[in-house]
Amino acid sequence: GAGVSQSPSNKVTEKGKDVELRCDPISGHTALYWYRQSLGQGLEFLIYFQGNSAPDKSGLPSDRFSAERTGGSVSTLTIQRTQQEDSAVYLCASSLEGLHNEQFFGPGTRLTVL
Amino acid sequence: GENVEQHPSTLSVQEGDSAVIKCTYSDSASNYFPWYKQELGKRPQLIIDIRSNVGEKKDQRIAVTLNKTAKHFSLHITETQPEDSAVYFCAASHTGGFKTIFGAGTRLFVKA
Numbered sequence: 001g002a003g004v005s006q007s008p009s010n011k012v013t014e015k016g017k018d019v020e021l022r023c024d025p026i027s028g029h030t031a032l033y034w035y036r037q038s039l040g041q042g043l044e045f046l047i048y049f050q051g052n053s054a055p056d057k058s059g060l061p062s063d064r065f066s067a068e069r070t071g072g073s074v075s076t077l078t079i080q081r082t083q084q085e086d087s088a089v090y091l092c093a094s095s096l097e098g099l100h101n102e103q104f105f106g107p108g109t110r111l112t113v114l
Numbered sequence: 115g116e117n118v119e120q121h122p123s124t125l126s127v128q129e130g131d132s133a134v135i136k137c138t139y140s141d142s143a144s145n146y147f148p149w150y151k152q153e154l155g156k157r158p159q160l161i162i163d164i165r166s167n168v169g170e171k172k173d174q175r176i177a178v179t180l181n182k183t184a185k186h187f188s189l190h191i192t193e194t195q196p197e198d199s200a201v202y203f204c205a206a207s208h209t210g211g212f213k214t215i216f217g218a219g220t221r222l223f224v225k226a
Contacts (some may be wrong), residue, residue, distance in 0.1 A: 033214065042120075042218040043203060051183070056213050091157065101146055101207065103156040107209065 002026070004106035006092050007093045012112045013082055019069030021077040021109045030077050033095075033103060034067060038088045045089075049075065051097065116141040118206050120217025128225050134190045136222045137204035144206040146151070147180060147187045148214075153200045161202075162189070194224045 005024045009043040013019050025032050034046040045059040049069040060066070064082075079086055089110050093103040117140040127133050139147075145166035150158035164171045164178045164187065171178050177192075180187045192196055201221050207214040 035216075043216040045215060046214040050212075059136055059213070101214075102148065102157075102160045102163070103150075105159070107157055 004092060004102055004104050005092055006090075006106035008109060010105065010110045010112075012114065014114050016081055016086060018080045019089050019111065021079075021090050021092075021111070023075045023092030023094075023106060024075070024105055025073065025075070025092070026104055027073075028096070029071065029074045029094035029104070030097040031101075031103075032069055033041045034075070034077050035091045035093065036061075036088045036093055037108070040057065043091065055063070079111075082111075084113050087113045116144075116206070116215045118204060118215045118217040120204050120220055122220060123218065124221045124223075126190065126223040127194050129136055129194060129196060131194055132136075133189075133194050133198070133222055134223075135189045135204070136186065137216070138184075138186050139206040139207075141206065141215075142185065143208060146207050147178070148205050148207075149178060149189050150199045150203045150205065152203065152219075158159070162186050172191060182193075192220075194199075196224050196226050198222060199224045 007022045015086045030051045032049040035043040047067045048056040064080045067077045090106040091108045092106045120137045148163035151161045152158040162173050162176050162178050164180050175189045175192045201219045202219040203215045203219045
């Protein structure tokens, strides 16, 4: 079946502009995660959605970052007033609820802020 | 806050040798410990995981050990092959759906 998809695959923007990154999780997966991966670095947790529960936003680096998950499916990560340090690959992952916690990652969105 | 430390950051081995990557975690409530492999330019993929009710798990050339008392867990790859070259990430979380904290990654080079 279809895996996790993300769009766009690449985004180049100017400093100060807002960007929206989209994630389509695997159908039926109730958990959705956003991570940021800077060049050659690890996976930095940003935000986590689980079903209808309030999201865990503890990883968001500043109030310029926000995310929504509409209808328990598609998620959008929004970065306002982008800065050069926001440049990174943004990865989305989804998983089933319960004991099966394997996270399936999307291909990522490479964000470049000029 | 929760933290996962991973060592070494880089590991170079000769083909056929073993490789060991170690992680420690801070949240004593963590009970699920996955390992992900990320090849160059690709997305991370789960290679093995272990839950807190067991101390060791094997899958062919890969094994993971867990010491809950010391809050340590390790990945062991035996008979390494060039295609094992990648970045490996350990992680810790709770089952039932909670955020996952990843280690910083280990870049493994297997020399032919």
